[in-house]
Amino acid sequence: MKILEAEGLNKHFGGLTAASNVDLDVQTGEILGLIGPNGAGKTTLFNLLSGALVPDSGTIRFKGANLVGLKPHQISRMGIARTFQSVKVFSKMSVFNNVLLGCLFGRGHSTASDIARRETVEILEFVGLSELQNVRAVDLIVANQKRLEVARALATNPLDEVMAGLTPTEIAQAMELVKKIRDKGITIVMIEHVMKAIMSICDRIAVLHHGVKIAEGTPEEIARDKTVIEVYLGE
Structure with a gap:
């Protein structure tokens, strides 16, 4: 279809x-x-x-x-939703708030912040960024900034060169993440x-x-x- x-x-x-x-x-x-x-x-x-x-x-x-x-x-x-070849994150905001903003804006939860926060926690766990949720986006390595962009795209409830600039190991990890996203439908x-x-x-x-x-x-x-x-x- x-x-x-x-x-x-x-x-x-x-x-x-x-x-x-x-x-x-x-x-x-x-x-x-x-x-x-x-x-x-x-x-x-x-x-x-x-x-x-x-x-x-x-x-x-x-x-x-x-x-x-x-x-x-x-x-x-x-x-x-889309991601970009050149990372575009809110650099001074935490990882958590970057994704939370996507949930609030993209899913229409502006008056239901508790729902948005729960969804943010789930998305961060899915992409493997839970342990870095309080870190400022600017302090992440490039591979994790790419993960954050994917997380923000997922937050809008739906990729430009998501693997650009990554090492072979990071590319393999990114490929697995893309497959996991597809497996979610x-x-x-x-x-x-x-x-x-x-x-x-x-x-x-x-x-x-x-x-x-x-x-x-x-x-x-x-x-x-x-x-x-x-x-x-x-x-």
Whole structure:
């Protein structure tokens, strides 16, 4: 069953085409990977799906509801959350309060702080940050800041290069966390340049190049695609 559908998305910045007639559908409960060279349009597509950018043309539907024209906070309340390649946390706030803010804002618990606090405790335990809940976000190592971003995304009740800058051991831990999230029934769309990760945990992969979707399929199909090998995997 499709949970997210994008059809004919176009986005131009002056003479630059960042998205050209892009179609994308995401099935409920799957992990869909987005790959492509730098400048391929991956982050632009994420920005279009999350409401940070408005497409010049095309449609985006989430559970049948039109998303085009909605603000990011409105889309977040509907159940779409995102993380970023560059960590964006409230650095002077504690780990606990970073996640609590997501629960209060994203789940509509602004008048039910006790519920939000209970959910924050559960999320921190799930991502493995319970013992660091009173630490300021700025004092976390990068791997744990990435975990915190995932925790905040989960707090909005629903990923851009979540494994960027991590060691091989940390990448393996991040992969396990992504699998745990999927096992909770949460659908994931992720951008990732770590090919071992993208090939091993994704159900399907879409490949972008110069704003155009050039391929889509299972990891095995993408690994054999001659066009993908030429423009990306063979680099």
